[in-house]
Amino acid sequence: MLLQGLKVVEMATWVAGPSAAAVLADWGADVVKVESPIGDATRVYYPDTPEAPNPVFTNENRGKKGVKLDISKPEGREALKALLRQADIFITNVRPGSLKRAGLDYETLKAECPRLIYGAVTGYGLVGPEADTPAFDMTAFWTRSGVAHATIPPDQEPFPSRPGFGDHVTALATVSGILAALHERHTTGRGRLVESSLLRAGAYTVSWDLAIQLRYGEVTTAQPRDDRPGPITGFFRTKDERWLLLLPRTLDCFTQLMIALDRPEVLAEPRYEPPVADQQSVREIRAICDEAFAGMTLEEVGARLTAADLAWAPMGTLADLAQAPFAHDAGCFEMVDDGWGRMFPLPASPARFPEGAPPVNRPAPKLGEHTREVLEAAGLTPDEIAAVL
Template sequence: MLLEGLKVVEMATWVAGPGCAGIMADWGAEVIKVESPDGDATRAFYPDTAESPGNPIFSMENRGKKGVVLDIAKPEGRRALIALLRQADVFVTNVRPGSLRRMGLDYESLKDELPRLIYAAVTGYGLTGPEADVPAFDITAFWTRSGVARATIPPDQEPFPSRPGFGDHTTALATLSAVLAAVHERTATGRGRLVETSLIRAGAYAISWDLSLQLRYGQVVTAQPRDERPVPISGFFRTSDDRWVCIVPRTLDCFTNMMIAIDRPEILADERYDLPIEDLAIVREVRAMIDEAFAGMTLAEASQRLTEGDLAWAPMATLAELADSDMAQEAGCFEIVADGWGGSFRAPAAPARFPEGAPPVGRPAPKLGEHTREVLEAAGLRPDEIDALL
């Protein structure tokens, strides 16, 4: 069912690589997570102990995997990894390209020995070029270097970072898509291939609505100060109970429906407000009317009026509201995951579900090296070889 029978070896830390392999684990693949003796850095967030079981950060990316510790800087550690890769369909890594080459674990070094292996390399800035080995996080490469931040943050505001893992999870999905395409191809060719994704490329794709205009015309208007925006009914408006609603017009009728919602239908008979409104002074005048109207409504009142007007809108929710939302529960946003200590907790779900049946999700993330002996025995290593590694 789904990815059951697919064997994945992951040698990656933080989020983008582990996130890709984590979704495959959710969908039934057997995923072996290879860590150094120090472990994935995300283990250090909210330490997993009997007193505080179930590190939510590490579990998010690594639930359902088997955990193996190998020191691949040593010859016996590298040999053990190769033994695992001989049995694998997919290898996911975000180790920097130069380090992989030095250890003989880059794609060129392995492709002849392991011709069926699909090798997924996740990087900051790609596998080639002078910046291939530059260290990167999603906040630096996906958010800042790609232009996403500059296109998102209005120029009258101080820059701010993206939330942790935001661009990493986009890159994880891109990597997953590419891996599954390569798996499909291999059913016909019998051969694996190199799959490459990067934070910078995922960022460029994520902002590609704006980027396509930049590439085509040499310029693009991105985030503007609120007072300079050309569509008066689009954007965020504050209610009397200090909540924000976001409104996005879909058709020309939305302007009519908005004027009715704010009790200003007389606007519709004034030709100064005929669409499109090109005079920015009139845009500001209309926006001021909308601001004043919402300032006199509670969120509940605004919700009723906007919904009755069939407008595309949403309240700016908190994470606490999302977590308590019946809608989010119905949409499948959460999973129940074992904490590895006999209990369980709610966690975010992968971004797709399969209503007609899927492998169960909920196995805990592995303790550091928890399955080393079991996995290496299955890979054919002798007990004395495993003892030496341990």
């Protein structure tokens, strides 16, 4: 079913690499997570005790088997190669220079493992002077790619993205590339290198703006609210101090909104006939909308906007989402073992298979939990395993 029988070895830390492997595990692949003796950094991001299990590490590593190897030593490197010889896919976000020095780069491994699909998750790619530059999603995906600049209005102090925001986008790109290479291997019998980077994922994420920049040499991105060109596009605050986002789909949405807000007289003003190009008129319309929204509760105005078939959404919190029936209907959550024998909800991977899929409930591994079991299955002798341990 789905990816069952597919063997994946992951040697990665933090988020983008482990998350890509976690999606494959969710879809049924047999994933072995290889960690150094000190473990993945996210193990200590939160405590992991029976009273307070670690939700971050579990989210990125559920359903995997855990192996502890010291690849700075020959025994550790040889044990990893033994795993890779049996694997279909290798996912790593170790920096390219370190992999090459350890003899674990793609060019070195492909002769020994010709069917291996090698998923390299990087900050800035595998070539050029930035290839070994350390990166997080907040640095490469959010800040350096232009995503932050395009998102944050110039009258606001810059702020970082939320943790893992760009990592998870990059993870999905990694999974997509790996599955494309897997499909090709059915025909060729050969693996290949699949490269994803935080920078490239960021560029793709903001590619509407970037396409305009590339075509015309300039682009207008986030602006102060008073300078934005769309009079009825954006956030508005209601009487009960709630925010909602309104996004018109057609020119007719302006008419429907004015009727919904009990301001039909606005439609008779020639200066307000859409599309409105004059910025002063835009500000006047926005002020009319601000006043109307401020006179109604979110429930009241929401009923009107819905009746008018307008595209809108209340600004929700994570607490709202966790309890929302529509989020549960959409399959946003999975019940997963916390590693201490209890089940708790975690975010689901962003695709589901209504006609049946492997269960997503296995815990994340303890550090080195399955080392002996996995190495025995890879064919290492008791003496070789003892040397690794």
